[in-house]
Amino acid sequence: MAVYRRSRRNRFFLVLLALTSVTVLTLDYRGGGDGALEGIRSTAHDAFAPLQSAADWAVSPISGFFNSIGDFGDLKSENARLRRELDEARAEAIRGADADRERQGLLQLQGLDYAGGLDSVPARVVSTAPTNFQLTITLDRGTDAKLDVGMPVVTAAGLVGRITEVSKIRSTVLLITDPQSNVGVRLANSGEPGVLRGSGTRNPLPLDLITNEIPVQVGEPVVTSGLERGLFPAQIPVGRVRNVTSQPSALQKDILIEPSVDLVRLEFVRVLLWRPTG
Amino acid sequence: MRSDPRLRLPVMFIAALLLQTTVLARIRFFGVMPDFMLLVAVAGGITAGPTRGATLGFASGMLIDLFLPTPLGLSALVFTLVGYGVGVANTGVLRSAWYIPVLVAAGASAAGVVLYALVGSVLGEPMVTGHLITIAAVVGVSNAVMAPVGVRFVDWSLGSLKAGAPLSA
Numbered sequence: 001m002a003v004y005r006r007s008r009r010n011r012f013f014l015v016l017l018a019l020t021s022v023t024v025l026t027l028d029y030r031g032g033g034d035g036a037l038e039g040i041r042s043t044a045h046d047a048f049a050p051l052q053s054a055a056d057w058a059v060s061p062i063s064g065f066f067n068s069i070g071d072f073g074d075l076k077s078e079n080a081r082l083r084r085e086l087d088e089a090r091a092e093a094i095r096g097a098d099a100d101r102e103r104q105g106l107l108q109l110q111g112l113d114y115a116g117g118l119d120s121v122p123a124r125v126v127s128t129a130p131t132n133f134q135l136t137i138t139l140d141r142g143t144d145a146k147l148d149v150g151m152p153v154v155t156a157a158g159l160v161g162r163i164t165e166v167s168k169i170r171s172t173v174l175l176i177t178d179p180q181s182n183v184g185v186r187l188a189n190s191g192e193p194g195v196l197r198g199s200g201t202r203n204p205l206p207l208d209l210i211t212n213e214i215p216v217q218v219g220e221p222v223v224t225s226g227l228e229r230g231l232f233p234a235q236i237p238v239g240r241v242r243n244v245t246s247q248p249s250a251l252q253k254d255i256l257i258e259p260s261v262d263l264v265r266l267e268f269v270r271v272l273l274w275r276p277t278g
Numbered sequence: 279m280r281s282d283p284r285l286r287l288p289v290m291f292i293a294a295l296l297l298q299t300t301v302l303a304r305i306r307f308f309g310v311m312p313d314f315m316l317l318v319a320v321a322g323g324i325t326a327g328p329t330r331g332a333t334l335g336f337a338s339g340m341l342i343d344l345f346l347p348t349p350l351g352l353s354a355l356v357f358t359l360v361g362y363g364v365g366v367a368n369t370g371v372l373r374s375a376w377y378i379p380v381l382v383a384a385g386a387s388a389a390g391v392v393l394y395a396l397v398g399s400v401l402g403e404p405m406v407t408g409h410l411i412t413i414a415a416v417v418g419v420s421n422a423v424m425a426p427v428g429v430r431f432v433d434w435s436l437g438s439l440k441a442g443a444p445l446s447a
Contacts, residue, residue: 014328014332014358017332017354018355020351021352024351024354025350025354025355027350051292055296059304127300129345129346130315133395133398133405134348179404199407200407200409
């Protein structure tokens with residue numbers, strides 16, 4: 001009898017805890033980006049930040065070691081490749097500078113956004129998300145530095161993601177590789193718009209909605225499209241086409257894009273002070 | 279250790295959270311990191327039975343939820359169920375052999391990951407992908423490796439709370 005009563009009490013307790021979780025879950029899910037729960041969350045982020053920074057400072061040499069295991073063999077060939085790319089980039093920059101000036105003038109005439117002319121705030125990446133299901137990073141700046149939800153995050157190489165959560169001194173960035181991320185992009189050569197989908201892993205990202213007739217070259221650059229009501233301003237570099245295949249029966253090409261930013265080894269980023277319209 | 283037993287639980291939770299968000303978040307195998315907060319729930323079930331396992335799972339899940347972009351309460355719900363399940367399955371087989379907690383940690387952690395992805399996809403988060411198998415496997419193995427230390431740590435943190443409580447239901 002005692003055994004029976006005890007196991008019933010256990011089960012009651014389980015149901016109680018599970019229902020509490022579901023209630024909180026529902027409240028948070030329905031509440032969206034505001035409400036008391038969001039307040040608790042951002043307070044926790046801010047309160048935990050100093051402890052986290054201290055621990056991070058202490059362990060960063062260890063994890064640096066972990067990350068660099070196996071890297072040494074690649075360094076030499078990587079160096080050679082980077083030199084070659086730098087030369088190419090220098091030549092391209094000279095060719096591009098004049099065209100860029102011309103285009104900026106045209107965009108200004110049309111009243112369009114241009115990422116190159118936006119104000120930005122530098123930020124340091126303090127951690128990656130403590131989960132295996134979302135690909136996010138945490139920055140050491142928040143609303144105190146005028147950051148807000150929806151702002152694009154970039155490095156000199158290109159697009160990183162956008163801010164999805166912000167507290168006073170911390171903000172969370174959803175990377176473009178996260179399965180929930182969709183980026184409106186444009187192929188640089190043809191100008192054809194498509195949607196870049198996060199795949200959840202660190203592999204190249206699939207590019208959707210490019211029809212079979214459009215010519216696509218491997219290595220072709222991809223930039224944000226900045227279409228109306230888009231989540232990003234136009235002309236931020238996103239990556240290059242790595243792989244193109246097309247089946248005659250399919251409606252669209254299978255295209256894989258290699259992001260231009262090394263999203264695994266981010267240290268410093270810039271947050272563009274730009275909000276999506278609409 | 280002669281520390282105030284009432285302080286042990288908060289100390290354990292803060293240490294676990296720091297470990298998860300700083301050290302483990304940087305150590306990834308195949309792009310996947312170990313899940314110490316899930317291990318806390320498993321260890322709770324192993325050392326203190328279903329009720330305390332569920333409670334520890336709830337607390338550690340709620341704590342990590344505060345630092346995740348997913349809705350608050352998702353990990354709490356899953357970890358509660360995992361802690362309870364391990365407690366029920368495991369009462370009485372405690373202290374039998376050193377490898378039992380290790381095996382339980384591996385199985386329960388992998389199962390917890392899959393459950394998390396399933397509940398998550400009910401909420402519209404795209405979590406059930408081909409990558410899920412890798413995540414479950416890596417979390418299972420790495421949590422099994424951490425289990426001997428993790429279980430002892432959680433056991434210590436429960437300290438006097440557990441004293442006097444019979445381990446068999």
